[in-house]
Amino acid sequence: MRTISQEELYTAVANLVVQANFHLPDHVVQALSVMYNSEQKPLPKETLHILLQNATIAATRHIPLCQDCGSVIVFLQIGTGVTIDGNLEEIINRAVANTYRSHYLRPSIVKDPLFDRTNTGTNTPAFIHTEIVGGNSVAITVYIKGGGSENMSSIKMFTPTADSEEIIDYIVTTVKQAGPNPCPPLFLGIGIGGTADVAMLNAKKAVLQKEPHPKEEYRKLEEVILQRCNNTGIGPLGFGGNHTVAMVRIKDAPTHIATLPVALNLNCHSLRYRSTIL
Amino acid sequence: MKTIDLHTPISEYDLQLLKAGDLISISGTIYTARDKAHKKIAELIAQQKSLPIDFTNAVLYYAGPSPAPPGMPIGAIGPTTSYRMDAYTDIMLSLGVRMFIGKGSRSNEVKKLLVNYKAVYCSSFGGAAAYLNQCVVDAQIIAFEEFGPEAIYKLTVEKFPAIVINDTYGGDLYA
Numbered sequence: 250m251r252t253i254s255q256e257e258l259y260t261a262v263a264n265l266v267v268q269a270n271f272h273l274p275d276h277v278v279q280a281l282s283v284m285y286n287s288e289q290k291p292l293p294k295e296t297l298h299i300l301l302q303n304a305t306i307a308a309t310r311h312i313p314l315c316q317d318c319g320s321v322i323v324f325l326q327i328g329t330g331v332t333i334d335g336n337l338e339e340i341i342n343r344a345v346a347n348t349y350r351s352h353y354l355r356p357s358i359v360k361d362p363l364f365d366r367t368n369t370g371t372n373t374p375a376f377i378h379t380e381i382v383g384g385n386s387v388a389i390t391v392y393i394k395g396g397g398s399e400n401m402s403s404i405k406m407f408t409p410t411a412d413s414e415e416i417i418d419y420i421v422t423t424v425k426q427a428g429p430n431p432c433p434p435l436f437l438g439i440g441i442g443g444t445a446d447v448a449m450l451n452a453k454k455a456v457l458q459k460e461p462h463p464k465e466e467y468r469k470l471e472e473v474i475l476q477r478c479n480n481t482g483i484g485p486l487g488f489g490g491n492h493t494v495a496m497v498r499i500k501d502a503p504t505h506i507a508t509l510p511v512a513l514n515l516n517c518h519s520l521r522y523r524s525t526i527l
Numbered sequence: 528m529k530t531i532d533l534h535t536p537i538s539e540y541d542l543q544l545l546k547a548g549d550l551i552s553i554s555g556t557i558y559t560a561r562d563k564a565h566k567k568i569a570e571l572i573a574q575q576k577s578l579p580i581d582f583t584n585a586v587l588y589y590a591g592p593s594p595a596p597p598g599m600p601i602g603a604i605g606p607t608t609s610y611r612m613d614a615y616t617d618i619m620l621s622l623g624v625r626m627f628i629g630k631g632s633r634s635n636e637v638k639k640l641l642v643n644y645k646a647v648y649c650s651s652f653g654g655a656a657a658y659l660n661q662c663v664v665d666a667q668i669i670a671f672e673e674f675g676p677e678a679i680y681k682l683t684v685e686k687f688p689a690i691v692i693n694d695t696y697g698g699d700l701y702a
Contacts, residue, residue, distance in 0.1 A: 291528050292548070292690070296652060299688075303658040307603075312657035316593045316603040316676075353602050355593035355676050366563075368675045397608040397630075397653070429701060430608050430631035432653040486630065486653050487701055488690060519654045 251328075251385040253527055255335040258387075261525050262344035265391035266321065268523040270313050270354055273304040276459055277436070277495075277520045284434060284485070284492040293490035297434075300485070300518055311352075314519050318354040319393035321345050321375040322453065330385030338377060346371035357396065378450065386526050392457060393521040398431035404449055407509040413470060416441070416511050421477045423513055424494065429487020432517035434495040437474070440512040443502035452514035455500035457522055462499050471497040485518070530688075536584045537626055542647050547698035549691040551649065557586040557628070557684055561607050563677040564670070565615040572618060579670035580679065582622040589629035591676035592666070593656070601666040601682070605656030606630040609648070613637050620644040628689050632701050642697045649689035662687040 278301070285297035307314040323341055327333075333340070349356055349372040358373060359366040382388075403423045407416065420439065438456030440448035462468045475497045484490035495518065504510065528550045533541055535555025545551065558580065560568075571578055589609050593602030609629030612619075616627070616637045625646045630653035633641075641648055651659065665683035672678050692700045 292550070295528050295550070299652050299655045299658055303652075303655040306661065307657035310657065310660075311596070312599075312660050313593050313603040314657060315654050316591060316605050316656040317607070318593060318603075353594040353596040355591065355602065357591075357676070368677075370675065395654075400608070428632055429650065429653075430610065432630065486650065487632070517654050 251331045253331060253333050253387060255340050257527060258333060258335070258337075258340050259344045261389055261527055262323070262341050262391065263348045265389060265523040265525060266345060266348040267352055269391050269393045269521045270318055270352070271311060272308050273314060273519065274522065278304055280495045281434070281518065284495065288490055288492060290490045292488045293484045293492065296485040296488050297492070313354055314521060315395060316355055317357060317395040317397065318349065318372065319357065319395050319521070320399070321372060322392040322394055323375050323377045324390040324392065324454070325377065325379045326382045326388040327379060328382055328384035328386050331387055333387070337379070338374075341375055341377060342373040345375045346373050388524065388526050390457060390522060390524040392453070395517055395519070398435075398515050398517040401427040401431040401515040402449070402513060404445060404510060404512040406445065407511060409507060409509050411509055417470075417474055417477060419511060420474055420513060421481065424478045424515070425481050425483065427515055428483055431515040432486060432519070433483055434485055434492050434518050436516040436518075436520040437478070437494050437497045438514035438516060439474070439497065439499045440514075441499055441501045441510070442504040443510060444505070444508070445510050445512070447502055448510035448512035449514075451500035451502055452512040455498040456514050456516050456520065458498045458500065467499050467501060471499055535586055537586060539645060542625060542645060542695055545647055545691045545694050547691050547694045547700040551689050551691060553586065553687045553689065554685050555683070557588045557682050557687070558582075559588050559590045559592065559680040559682065561589050561591045561677050562611055563674045564679050565612050565619070567671055567674075569615055569618055578622070582619065582624050585624045586626040586628065587619060587624045588651075588682070589627065592680065593676070595666065599660070601660060601663045601680070603656035604659050604663060606651040606653055609633060616640055620646055633693060638693050638697065638699060641693050642695065645695045647691060647695060648693040650692050651687070651689040659687065
């Protein structure tokens with residue numbers, strides 16, 4: 250049995266929090282650059298230019314990419330051959346709290362959603378999802394999700410006889426209704442199947458998949474959704490043009506004979522996440 | 528793109544020149560306020576208590592900045608989503624605010640109010656918070672410090688960029 254020390258886990262989480270908040274992943278910068286180069290209209294082109302400059306300024310001057318330093322979502326895949334020397338949640342929350350303070354990241358978490366919306370001041374608790382897998386390592390992903398785009402999340406329970414055209418319509422309608430609010434160009438994560446909660450979690454995980462879906466029919470569906478969303482004319486920050494969605498990723502799961510849940514995670518242009526393996 | 532330079536206080540004449548889709552660049556004083564500050568102001572008014580700021584002809588920026596690192600006046604400071612402040616916009620207009628800056632779309636009611644009050648709603652660049660930090664030369668908390676990032680900041684800005692979404696004539700870039 251391999252043991253991972255508290256310090257090792259703490260340092261890993263702290264580093265991921267910094268990386269995610271100040272350094273846009275290469276493939277996200279790449280996606281913004283491709284859209285900038287192909288954009289013809291002045292206002293959306295200027296907007297994409299500003300977003301690219303934002304990424305450079307954030308990295309070089311150490312200013313957070315967005316003032317909304319998000320909810321901290323942590324995905325952990327813990328191997329059965331490994332033990333963590335300490336309380337997992339406590340270590341992660343301590344790393345998040347200290348890093349948010351020392352790097353001047355905005356705390357945005359309130360302690361009670363309804364009756365006491367007092368800011369905890371530490372951006373904790375983080376929202377932690379653990380999965381037990383084989384092996385003797387721990388894979389950690391820190392995903393920073395802003396509140397404005399999270400507010401545009403959507404789930405619909407389709408009847409099992411629904412076809413992909415109905416699902417595409419629902420997705421395009423949701424993106425259209427959200428309009429400029431979630432800060433497009435969006436990175437769109439879609440969870441299809443499972444139960445309602447599984448679909449929503451898969452929508453979160455889907456947006457972190459760099460590669461298109463491995464199955465051809467889903468890959469085609471991703472492409473069609475991208476195309477259709479980009480025909481809406483919303484454009485970067487709602488300023489027009491044909492770059493409303495930068496990327497579409499689907500994560501599917503088996504489901505009940507009576508159900509077909511479809512969950513949407515609309516991520517803003519600032520897709521902030523980092524992963525490591527211990 | 529052609530940019531319209533504006534200096535605060537912004538006059539009625541300045542506002543009348545603006546059309547939906549214009550790129551503007553603001554220099555001078557603007558105030559931040561987001562969800563909690565709006566709720567608090569509405570409460571103070573309902574209780575007939577005095578307000579900490581005079582909003583006459585003010586520019587209001589829907590924003591909750593990240594903390595200022597050493598050597599900087601403020602941290603990251605992009606706009607927050609405006610529709611959450613729709614319910615309070617009538618109050619803020621009646622207090623004298625003449626320009627709102629945020630991101631995203633407004634309700635039909637707010638659009639009508641903007642025309643009635645001859646006020647303007649602009650969107651800045653959502654998620655360009657490090658970029659917009661470069662336009663802030665000074666920042667002071669002037670009310671509700673206990674709200675943390677949701678306090679009201681008085682910002683001195685230099686060439687702060689925004690796009691006119693709703694003009695004084697009912698023009699709407701998002702329509």
